Amino acid sequence: MTTTVVRARGLTKRYGSFTAIDGIDLSLEEGRIYGLLGRNGAGKTTVMQLLTGQIFANGGELEVFGRQPAEHADVLRRMCFIAEAQRYPEDFTPAHVFRAAPWFFEHWDAEFAERLIADFRLPVKRRIKKLSRGQLSAVGVIVGLASRAPLTFFDEPYLGLDAVARHIFYDRLLEDYAAHPRTVVLSTHLIDEVANLLEHVILIDQGRILLDRDAEEVRGSATTVAGARAAVEQFVAGRPVIGREGIGGLASVTVDGRLDHDERVRAAELGLELAPVSLQQLIVHLTGAELAESTEKEVAA
Numbered sequence: 001m002t003t004t005v006v007r008a009r010g011l012t013k014r015y016g017s018f019t020a021i022d023g024i025d026l027s028l029e030e031g032r033i034y035g036l037l038g039r040n041g042a043g044k045t046t047v048m049q050l051l052t053g054q055i056f057a058n059g060g061e062l063e064v065f066g067r068q069p070a071e072h073a074d075v076l077r078r079m080c081f082i083a084e085a086q087r088y089p090e091d092f093t094p095a096h097v098f099r100a101a102p103w104f105f106e107h108w109d110a111e112f113a114e115r116l117i118a119d120f121r122l123p124v125k126r127r128i129k130k131l132s133r134g135q136l137s138a139v140g141v142i143v144g145l146a147s148r149a150p151l152t153f154f155d156e157p158y159l160g161l162d163a164v165a166r167h168i169f170y171d172r173l174l175e176d177y178a179a180h181p182r183t184v185v186l187s188t189h190l191i192d193e194v195a196n197l198l199e200h201v202i203l204i205d206q207g208r209i210l211l212d213r214d215a216e217e218v219r220g221s222a223t224t225v226a227g228a229r230a231a232v233e234q235f236v237a238g239r240p241v242i243g244r245e246g247i248g249g250l251a252s253v254t255v256d257g258r259l260d261h262d263e264r265v266r267a268a269e270l271g272l273e274l275a276p277v278s279l280q281q282l283i284v285h286l287t288g289a290e291l292a293e294s295t296e297k298e299v300a301a
């Protein structure tokens with residue numbers, strides 16, 4: 001049986017007359033990795049700030065581990081929030097941060113932190129204000145991973161991290177999550193990079209939830225058909241198209257909905273390749289219809 005860690009009903013956050021979060025319902029289960037996705041200004045950070053008790057809602061109900069987060073220290077202790085631009089006390093070094101971490105996180109694993117420090121090649125004795133942008137992000141990522149908090153939020157944690165470091169983060173997260181299951185919420189714009197990590201996708205747009213679904217279901221919800229342009233066009237004719245790409249005589253078109261056995265056989269006969277939709281493509285389609293259409297027109301032109 002799954003345990004619900006976060007339960008929000010009609011959660012609303014307003015800034016003056018602007019509604020940043022517009023009455024959302026949300027449930028997060030124990031032991032899952034969630035992707036919190038959406039365009040700039042969609043409301044991802046605001047949702048995480050609400051769930052971690054950093055800001056107060058104007059309306060709705062919220063329970064985290066069965067209680068209101070802001071009023072219960074024991075609930076706050078079970079959460080870790082790594083912000084995009086995490087701030088640390090002036091003159092702190094990473095070594096100070098890691099030494100202080102066990103005070104805040106009861107499951108802190110110092111050995112794991114040491115391994116991560118080596119993986120990220122982090123100079124732990126250098127003052128934080130002297131660290132490069134990527135090294136600063138590494139400090140947050142290490143805290144987020146080694147905290148082993150039952151509910152961990154990573155809000156765009158990797159500004160400045162290079163591709164190698166980002167893949168170290170994904171690898172270590174998956175490895176450690178398998179050994180120590182917990183609930184992880186990851187907000188990112190690098191959707192294709194994290195797509196295989198996510199078990200559940202929550203897509204937010206203009207303060208509302210557009211999609212809240214198991215990642216496997218999302219992947220199966222649309223298909224990309226690739227091959228010779230004429231054959232692709234023949235195959236997709238009359239189907240709802242989500243996105244188009246292509247160059248010269250080759251085309252790759254994503255169609256909504258599942259293909260049945262006969263349709264798959266027909267695609268094979270036409271020499272076409274079928275692949276599950278990329279999460280990024282689906283999200284661009286759901287949150288940027290105008291962009292998708294203009295891309296479609298450009299490609300078609």
Ligand SMILES: Nc1ncnc2c1ncn2[C@@H]1O[C@H](COP(=O)(O)OP(=O)(O)OP(=O)(O)O)[C@@H](O)[C@H]1O
Pocket residue numbers: 015018020038039040041042043044045046047
């Ligand atoms: N303190 C504030 N006062 C006024 N408006 C705010 C405040 N904080 C956030 N907002 C607005 O609320 C909306 C949601 O912001 P939020 O930071 O949650 O977006 P986001 O999805 O995290 O975006 P990004 O991907 O760009 O980080 C934005 O339009 C933002 O301008």
